[in-house]
Amino acid sequence: MKQKVLVLFLAVITLGLTSCNSNDDETGIVIDGIDLTKDVDCCSAEEALQVYKFIQTVKIIPELSTTVDDKYEVWAYSKTGTFHKGYNDLYFVVTKKKTGNYVKFFDIKNITPLMNMVKMNMWHSTPVGSSFEVFDTTLPAVKRGWVSFLMITSDAGSWQLSYDIDVLDSKGGLQNKGINVDDLPKGQDWLKSFKVGDETYYLSLVNPTDWKTGHNTIQAYVSKKNTPATTPYGLAKEQFTIEIDPRMPDMGNHTSPDNTPLTKQIDGSYSGNINLTMTGLWRIHLTVKDSKGNVVAGGDDLKEGFSSLYWDVTL
Numbered sequence: 001m002k003q004k005v006l007v008l009f010l011a012v013i014t015l016g017l018t019s020c021n022s023n024d025d026e027t028g029i030v031i032d033g034i035d036l037t038k039d040v041d042c043c044s045a046e047e048a049l050q051v052y053k054f055i056q057t058v059k060i061i062p063e064l065s066t067t068v069d070d071k072y073e074v075w076a077y078s079k080t081g082t083f084h085k086g087y088n089d090l091y092f093v094v095t096k097k098k099t100g101n102y103v104k105f106f107d108i109k110n111i112t113p114l115m116n117m118v119k120m121n122m123w124h125s126t127p128v129g130s131s132f133e134v135f136d137t138t139l140p141a142v143k144r145g146w147v148s149f150l151m152i153t154s155d156a157g158s159w160q161l162s163y164d165i166d167v168l169d170s171k172g173g174l175q176n177k178g179i180n181v182d183d184l185p186k187g188q189d190w191l192k193s194f195k196v197g198d199e200t201y202y203l204s205l206v207n208p209t210d211w212k213t214g215h216n217t218i219q220a221y222v223s224k225k226n227t228p229a230t231t232p233y234g235l236a237k238e239q240f241t242i243e244i245d246p247r248m249p250d251m252g253n254h255t256s257p258d259n260t261p262l263t264k265q266i267d268g269s270y271s272g273n274i275n276l277t278m279t280g281l282w283r284i285h286l287t288v289k290d291s292k293g294n295v296v297a298g299g300d301d302l303k304e305g306f307s308s309l310y311w312d313v314t315l
């Protein structure tokens with residue numbers, strides 16, 4: 001694919017240099033007899049270039065890439081090309097097999113991760129984003145979603161993932177593809193759960209590896225365990241507030257100023273501000289409150305004065 005994209009990339013540059021006066025009769029970029037500039041399914045030259053640049057920043061997940069109707073190639077990406085415990089961004093890009101040109105109109109649906117707990121002879125799913133959306137308005141041909149894995153692949157069990165895809169009038173997807181979920185490095189713990197009555201909720205911290213020393217936006221999702229547990233866990237409909245108390249356990253549990261709670265946003269995510277004044281291990285103690293302000297998790301189980309519900313992030 002890279003070669004074809006490069007051809008397109010070079011052709012875009014050439015066109016840019018030679019076609020200052022636009023003219024409808026002018027011959028466009030033709031590859032394999034298809035005039036790419038007249039391919040309405042695909043991106044404009046500028047959009048294609050943006051997508052091409054974006055995919056240099058992520059890595060292909062070979063297990064989740066596939067072909068649809070022998071016409072389209074579906075490419076799955078994550079930051080590292082692998083998965084780890086907790087929150088993972090997942091991106092999809094579709095190209096026309098014949099031209100390598102990006103396709104703008106496709107839908108990723110029914111993303112279903114499943115873990116088989118071999119010793120317990122039981123299956124369960126995990127928190128997922130509610131839908132795959134356009135990643136960014138400048139990148140209309142990149143769709144982004146997420147999966148937050150509860151457990152790592154181990155002797156206890158293994159993961160598989162299924163999804164459906166519609167590309168223009170074609171349908172395809174993958175069923176039960178085996179995937180590997182790695183552990184996070186020591187000092188990183190980005191996924192926690194709490195219970196309210198019989199319901200189980202999961203707190204997925206989003207990409208703390210993007211944080212810098214000082215002020216950061218802290219983002220998370222609250223998901224609710226489904227019945228049956230093999231149905232992917234969607235976002236909790238409740239409106240919580242997540243108060244944060246970041247401490248450095250290796251440095252006398254000192255804290256930092258100017259932290260604000262995570263509150264629910266229009267897109268269903270939770271967002272607040274965190275100020276990490278130095279590098280090292282930060283234990284972010286959490287107190288979850290319901291819409292009436294009652295503490296529902298992390299409040300009544302205090303150890304050394306701090307909530308025992310926490311994320312660990314090492315800067």
Ligand SMILES: [Cu+2]
Nearest residue numbers: 115117151157
């Ligand atoms: Cu499991």
